[in-house]
Amino acid sequence: MASPYDVIVLGSGPGGYVAAIRASQLGMKTAVVERESLGGICLNWGCIPTKALLKSAQVFEYIKHAKDYGITVGDSNADFNAVIKRSRGVAESMSKGVQFLMKKNKIDVIYGTGKLKPGKKLDVTDKDGKATEYSAKHIIIATGGRARELPAVPIDGQKVIEYRKAMVLEKQPASMLVIGSGAIGVEFAYVYASMGTKVTIVEFMPNIVPVEDEEISKELAKQYKKLGVDIYTSSEVTKVDTSGSGCKVFVKTKEGEKTFEVDVVLSAAGVVSNIENIGLEEVGIKTEKGKIVTDDFYRTNVEGYYAIGDVTKGQALAHVASAEGIICVDKIAGHHAEPLNYNNIPGCTYCSPEIASVGYTEKAAREAGYDIKVGKFPFTASGKAKAAGAPEGFVKVIFDAKYGEFLGAHMIGYNVTELIAEVVAARKLETTGHEILTAVHPHPTMSEAVKEATEVAYGEAIHL
Numbered sequence: 279m280a281s282p283y284d285v286i287v288l289g290s291g292p293g294g295y296v297a298a299i300r301a302s303q304l305g306m307k308t309a310v311v312e313r314e315s316l317g318g319i320c321l322n323w324g325c326i327p328t329k330a331l332l333k334s335a336q337v338f339e340y341i342k343h344a345k346d347y348g349i350t351v352g353d354s355n356a357d358f359n360a361v362i363k364r365s366r367g368v369a370e371s372m373s374k375g376v377q378f379l380m381k382k383n384k385i386d387v388i389y390g391t392g393k394l395k396p397g398k399k400l401d402v403t404d405k406d407g408k409a410t411e412y413s414a415k416h417i418i419i420a421t422g423g424r425a426r427e428l429p430a431v432p433i434d435g436q437k438v439i440e441y442r443k444a445m446v447l448e449k450q451p452a453s454m455l456v457i458g459s460g461a462i463g464v465e466f467a468y469v470y471a472s473m474g475t476k477v478t479i480v481e482f483m484p485n486i487v488p489v490e491d492e493e494i495s496k497e498l499a500k501q502y503k504k505l506g507v508d509i510y511t512s513s514e515v516t517k518v519d520t521s522g523s524g525c526k527v528f529v530k531t532k533e534g535e536k537t538f539e540v541d542v543v544l545s546a547a548g549v550v551s552n553i554e555n556i557g558l559e560e561v562g563i564k565t566e567k568g569k570i571v572t573d574d575f576y577r578t579n580v581e582g583y584y585a586i587g588d589v590t591k592g593q594a595l596a597h598v599a600s601a602e603g604i605i606c607v608d609k610i611a612g613h614h615a616e617p618l619n620y621n622n623i624p625g626c627t628y629c630s631p632e633i634a635s636v637g638y639t640e641k642a643a644r645e646a647g648y649d650i651k652v653g654k655f656p657f658t659a660s661g662k663a664k665a666a667g668a669p670e671g672f673v674k675v676i677f678d679a680k681y682g683e684f685l686g687a688h689m690i691g692y693n694v695t696e697l698i699a700e701v702v703a704a705r706k707l708e709t710t711g712h713e714i715l716t717a718v719h720p721h722p723t724m725s726e727a728v729k730e731a732t733e734v735a736y737g738e739a740i741h742l
């Protein structure tokens with residue numbers, strides 16, 4: 279058995295590697311175990327490579343509309359393989375960055391597949407099948423998640439694919455049907471549609487991006503229709519026949535049964551946690567509805583074992599995983615740690631137009647019994663948005679009418695994922711609408727729309 283550690287983290291995604299760095303910063307002897315690439319799904323197969331693909335798609339869109347900006351360009355083409363190559367290069371360089379951080383923070387990286395054992399131990403089996411036992415005072419489980427497979431739509435990795443394959447297809451499909459319109463589904467729909475693939479989205483819920491405020495969903499549906507994406511909501515894929523050259527997809531829609539012939543089906547119906555075969559049962563760690571059960575400081579029911587990130591019940595987002603990792607380790611080290619407020623987690627979708635939101639939707643605020651003030655400012659009235667050639671979308675803010683509490687904000691438009699942090703900070707500081715009204719925002723910026731929407735909510739609009 280190798281010498282004991284203070285902390286071993288199983289999994290090196292944004293939960294695991296951030297927790298490891300914090301542990302090392304706090305003077306703990308730390309190791310991280312990884313079976314694949316440092317940085318986890320986020321850096322290698324999630325947040326980062328998708329954003330690289332989206333940027334290529336956006337550049338292509340710009341070029342297609344260059345004339346609108348007074349620029350003439352010749353014929354342009356999206357070189358699909360070059361776009362994929364760029365995305366993989368960005369992911370690889372980010373993973374190397376984590377490698378550097380591990381070295382800088384003197385964290386041991388143990389490559390192999392880890393399995394927990396009782397007594398705060400774990401076995402790591404390397405690629406040659408050799409198992410080594412390690413032990414630590416604290417073991418943090420951060421094994422993340424993978425694509426959910428729908429029983430009616432088995433993923434074959436060729437014609438019915440999940441997000442990983444969608445990032446590395448050898449050839450651009452002429453047509454694609456995307457199942458699910460959460461962040462992953464609509465981001466890929468945008469990438470492929472803007473590069474010329476005929477995209478159809480099938481969503482089970484009544485609106486696309488179903489967790490968002492209804493007005494946001496409607497605006498995105500409007501913009502996607504302009505892009506040529508066909509959308510079927512309140513619809514369900516019942517079967518995919520892959521026996522022919524492409525896929526024959528059977529869909530139960532509001533108007534009855536429909537059949538679609540497409541090259542490829544992208545199953546983007548959410549993620550499930552990697553909690554199988556990691557030794558949870560042997561150690562006696564409790565799970566519930568496919569997630570590891572923890573307290574507010576990510577302690578499981580077994581002393582010395584913790585769980586963070588996509589294996590726990592919080593939102594499956596990179597920044598949530600990292601925040602949980604920091605809180606977990608601070609608590610282990612005996613530092614002050616505050617439980618995370620899961621109602622103040624921003625959610626961003628990087629399609630075009632972008633979506634960003636935090637806090638209550640209008641419907642949820644009403645259902646929670648709040649008397650609310652709502653303000654909406656369209657980007658058609660924003661000088662910066664007009665100058666950028668991006669007047670689509672709006673910012674919507676929701677305040678409690680009685681005390682002015684900032685209950686939520688919902689944005690759709692150019693670069694709005696950069697605007698939401700203001701609202702997160704405002705909510706964290708328990709800012710009221712009046713303080714937003716008197717905080718001077720720079721002109722011309724997209725961020726002015728947050729203040730202007732607040733002016734609308736308080737009946738003080740200048741530019742509407």
Ligand SMILES: Cc1cc2nc3c(=O)[nH]c(=O)nc-3n(C[C@H](O)[C@H](O)[C@H](O)COP(=O)(O)OP(=O)(O)OC[C@H]3O[C@@H](n4cnc5c(N)ncnc54)[C@H](O)[C@@H]3O)c2cc1C
Nearest residue numbers: 289291293313318319320324325392422587588594595596
């Ligand atoms: C296509 C896509 C786009 C996304 N875009 C965004 C985005 O823009 N913003 C955002 O916030 N979130 C995004 N996400 C979600 C985000 O990637 C996850 O929430 C985040 O990666 C979770 O971090 P984690 O540390 O819990 O686990 P992961 O990042 O999943 O990392 C877990 C790691 O553990 C390793 N592992 C698992 N089991 C073992 C084992 N037994 N032994 C050794 N190693 C093991 C895995 O190889 C993996 O490297 C996206 C996800 C996808 C799929």
